Amino acid sequence: xxxxxxxxxxxxxxxxxxxxxxxxxxxxxxxxxxxxxxxxxxxxxxxxxxxxxxxxxxxxxxxxxxxxxxxxxxxxxxxxxxxxxxxxxxxxxxxxxxxxxxxxxxxxxxxxxxxxxxxxxxxxxxxxxxxxxxxxxxxxxxxxxxxxxxxxxxxxxxxxxxxxxxxxxxxxxxxxxxxxxxxxxxxxxxxxxxxxxxxxxxxxxxxxxxxxxxxxxxxxxxxxxxxxxxxxxxxxxxxxxxxxxxxxxxxxxxxxxxxxxxxxxxxxxxxxxxxxxxxxxxxxxxxxxxxxxxxxxxxxxxxxxxxxxxxxxxxxxxxxxxxxxxxxxxxxxxxxxxxxxxxxxxxxxxxxxxxxxxxxxxxxxxxxxxxxxxxxxxxxxxxxxxxxxxxxxxxxxxxxxxxxxxxxxxxxxxxxxxxxxxxxxxxxxxxxxxxxxxxxxxxxxxxxxxxxxxxxxxxxxxxxxxxxxxx
Numbered sequence: 001x002x003x004x005x006x007x008x009x010x011x012x013x014x015x016x017x018x019x020x021x022x023x024x025x026x027x028x029x030x031x032x033x034x035x036x037x038x039x040x041x042x043x044x045x046x047x048x049x050x051x052x053x054x055x056x057x058x059x060x061x062x063x064x065x066x067x068x069x070x071x072x073x074x075x076x077x078x079x080x081x082x083x084x085x086x087x088x089x090x091x092x093x094x095x096x097x098x099x100x101x102x103x104x105x106x107x108x109x110x111x112x113x114x115x116x117x118x119x120x121x122x123x124x125x126x127x128x129x130x131x132x133x134x135x136x137x138x139x140x141x142x143x144x145x146x147x148x149x150x151x152x153x154x155x156x157x158x159x160x161x162x163x164x165x166x167x168x169x170x171x172x173x174x175x176x177x178x179x180x181x182x183x184x185x186x187x188x189x190x191x192x193x194x195x196x197x198x199x200x201x202x203x204x205x206x207x208x209x210x211x212x213x214x215x216x217x218x219x220x221x222x223x224x225x226x227x228x229x230x231x232x233x234x235x236x237x238x239x240x241x242x243x244x245x246x247x248x249x250x251x252x253x254x255x256x257x258x259x260x261x262x263x264x265x266x267x268x269x270x271x272x273x274x275x276x277x278x279x280x281x282x283x284x285x286x287x288x289x290x291x292x293x294x295x296x297x298x299x300x301x302x303x304x305x306x307x308x309x310x311x312x313x314x315x316x317x318x319x320x321x322x323x324x325x326x327x328x329x330x331x332x333x334x335x336x337x338x339x340x341x342x343x344x345x346x347x348x349x350x351x352x353x354x355x356x357x358x359x360x361x362x363x364x365x366x367x368x369x370x371x372x373x374x375x376x377x378x379x380x381x382x383x384x385x386x387x388x389x390x391x392x393x394x395x396x397x398x399x400x401x402x403x404x405x406x407x408x409x410x411x412x413x414x415x416x417x418x419x420x421x422x423x424x425x426x427x428x429x430x431x432x433x434x435x436x437x438x439x440x441x442x443x444x445x446x447x448x449x450x451x452x453x454x455x456x457x458x459x460x461x462x463x464x465x466x467x468x469x470x471x
Contacts, residue, residue, distance in 0.1 A: 006164055008034055009067045009077040009101075010043035011093055013085020013126065014053035022121055024051040026082020026108055026151070033151045034078070037160055042070045060089045064096035071099055076167035079141075080151070081107040084126030091133040102170050102461055103141040104163045105130060106156065109148035124148050140460050142166060165318040165453035170461050172268075172317040173310075176203045179262055182210040182273025184304045190440045191305040194392040198306070201399055201462060205306060206265045210277055213261075217253045217282065226256035230289075237292055237349065238376060239356040247284050247373040254282065255289040262298075269299040271309045279367045285360045285374040287346035294322050295348035301325040301442075302346055311388040311401070311444030314457070319386070319448035322348040326445050328434070329419075332411065337427045341408075341445065345376050345418030350447070352378040352418065361416045380420025382410045386451045387424075389434075389443050390464070401458060402439065403451040404430065404469030430469045437467075 010030060014023035027043070034041050044052045044066060049059040067074060077099065079090055094103065107123035114120070124147065134141050142163060149156040178198075184191055195205045220227055231252035234240065240248060262270065270293065272286050279285060290300035297316055301309035305325060312323035324347040330340035344362055349355055360372035385408050390401035406424030413421055422445075424430060433439075451468070458464040 005038060005040065006075045006167065007040040007042060007070070007073045009070070009074045009097075009099070010034070010041050011063060011077060011079045011090055012043065012051070012053040013079065013081045013083070013090055013130065014051065014055045015084045015086050015126070016055065018083035018120070018122060019118055020051060022083045022119070023053040026080060027052050030078070030080045030151045033156070033160075037157070039164070042066060042074055054089045054093055055086045056089060057092055060092040061096060063093045067093075067097040067099055074099055074101060075171055076102045076104065076163060079103060079105045079130060081105075081123040081126050081130065082121065084122040085130060087126070087129040087133040090130050091137045091139065094134070094139050095137055102163065102166045102457070103134075103139065104144065104159070105141055106144050106151065107148045108150055142456060142460060162453055165450055166457045166461070168317040169314055169453065169457035173314065173462070174202045176269075176313070177265070177267040178203065178205050178306055178309060179265060179267035179270040180205050180207045180304055180306055181213065181258065181270055182208070182277065182304055185273060185275045187275070188303050191303050191308065191442070193307045194394050197392040197394070197397060197399060200397075203310070206267050208261055208265070210273055210281075213254070213257055214281055216257045217250070220253050220256065222249060224253075224256065226260065227252045230255040230259070233292065234288055237295075238288060241356070243357050243373050244370075250282055250284045251286075251289055251374050254284070254286055255292070258289065269309050269313050271301045271304045271306045273304050274302050276363055276367055279360075279363055279371045283371045285363070285372050287344070287360070287375045288357055289374075290346035291348050291376045294324065294346070295350055297322060299323055300346065302343070303442075305440070305442050307390050307392060308440070308442045308444060310390050314390070314454055315386055315388055315444055315446035315448070315450060318450035318453040318457075319446050321447060322350040323444050323446045324348055324351050325442055327441050328431070328443055332421050337425060338409070338411070338421055338423045339427065340413065340415070340419055341380070341422050341443070342415070342417055342419040344416075347376055347380070347418040349376070351380050351420075352376070353381045354378050376418060377416065378418060379413065380408050380418060382408050383447045384449050385422060385445050386448045386454070387443050387445050388451070388454050389439055390458075391439060398465055399462070400437075400465040402430075402433065402467040402469060403454040403458070405449055405451045408447075425470060433467060433469070
C-alpha cells in the first residue's frame, strides 16, 4: 500500500578551505536523488548562501528560518556532507530550527584517484565532527549503514527508505490519540497499561464505554444510511455465506457507531472490548469490523490492548501495510524456532491466503453460537514478517518493548480462527526474554522487514527501552 508523499529538509555542509564546487555538485546530486525517490525537498537556494550550502552562523539562521516556515510539512532532515562541512553551522541550524524530527547524517566518499587539493572531500572525517557537535547540542540523529555513501548509491537508496520509515513512525506516534472502546476484560490483567506514561510520551487515550456504543446501536434504525453503507462494505470485504442477516446488520451498526465516534473524537487507532460483553449484549463479535479497520491502516486491537495497538500502528507506519495483533500461542511440534501465532480472529484480510466469516468457536461454548458470528477465519499466508511489542512499565515510569523479524511459513496447520506458523531464528532466546521481562502474550505483526526501523525510532527519538531480537 502506498504511503503519503514525504518532505525532507536538506542541510548541505561546506567548509571554505575545501573545494566549494563539491558542495555545489553534492547539493544538486542529493536533490536529484531525493526527488527521484518521490520526496519533496526544502533547501537553501544558491541565492541565499554560497552554493545553497550552510557554512556560517548567518547561513545557519537563514536555513533554520526556512525550515521553520515549512515545519508543518517537513518529516525529517538530511545532513549531507559533500566535503568536510562546518560542524558548528550544521548544529546551529538544527538547534535554531527546533523541528524535533529525525535527522540522517550522510557523508560522500572520496575517490582515491581524486585526492588532490582540488577534489579532496574529507567527508569521512567531517562526519565525525558533525556528530560530535550534535552530541554536545543533545540533538539525536541517525547514521547511514556505511560511514560514507554516495547519494546515488544502492546503499544510500536503502538507507533513505529505512530513514523514511523512521520519520513516518516519529510523525505518526507523536500526538497520537488511541481510542479505548470498553473496559479491559476482567480476566486479562496482561493488558493493563498506564495512561499517564503514554501521555508523558505524547500519546493520549480517549475512552468510550460499551454502554454508550450499545445505546447508540439500539437507537439506530435499520435503514440508517451509515449502517446500510457499512453492511455493503462488510459483504464486499469478506464472504458472508451462511451468516444470518440479523447478525450482519448488528455488525454494520457497530461499525457505523465506531466510525462516527472515531471521527468525532479524532482518534486514529482503537482497542476494543470483546470478551464477552459484546456477545452477551449485542449478539455478535466485533472481529470483522476491526479487521476492516486494520486493513484500512486504522489499526484495531482486541481485549482493549492499548499498548498492543500501539505496536500495530508503529509497524504499519514503518511499512505502509496493515498490521495484526496475535497471540504467541503454541509450539509447533518439536521445532524450537517455530510457533503458532493465532487469534480468533480480527486479522486484516491482508494477512490471509483466503478468508471467510464464521462464528467464534471459543466463546460459542459460553454464550452460544448464535451470538458469536463475525470472526475472520483462514490460514495466514507465508512471507517475511516483523514483530513488535510495547508496554508501559509503572515501576520505571517508561515505555519498554522489543522488536525483531522472522517469517510466516507454509507449514500445515489444522485449527480454527486466524492462525499461521511463524519461524524466528533463535526463538527460544526471544521467548525466554519475553517471560523473564514479563511481557504480554500479545504481539503485533506485519508482513515486512521493518524491525530495525522500529528499533531506531523507538530508541533514538522516543527514548524507549528496547530489545532488538537477532542483533
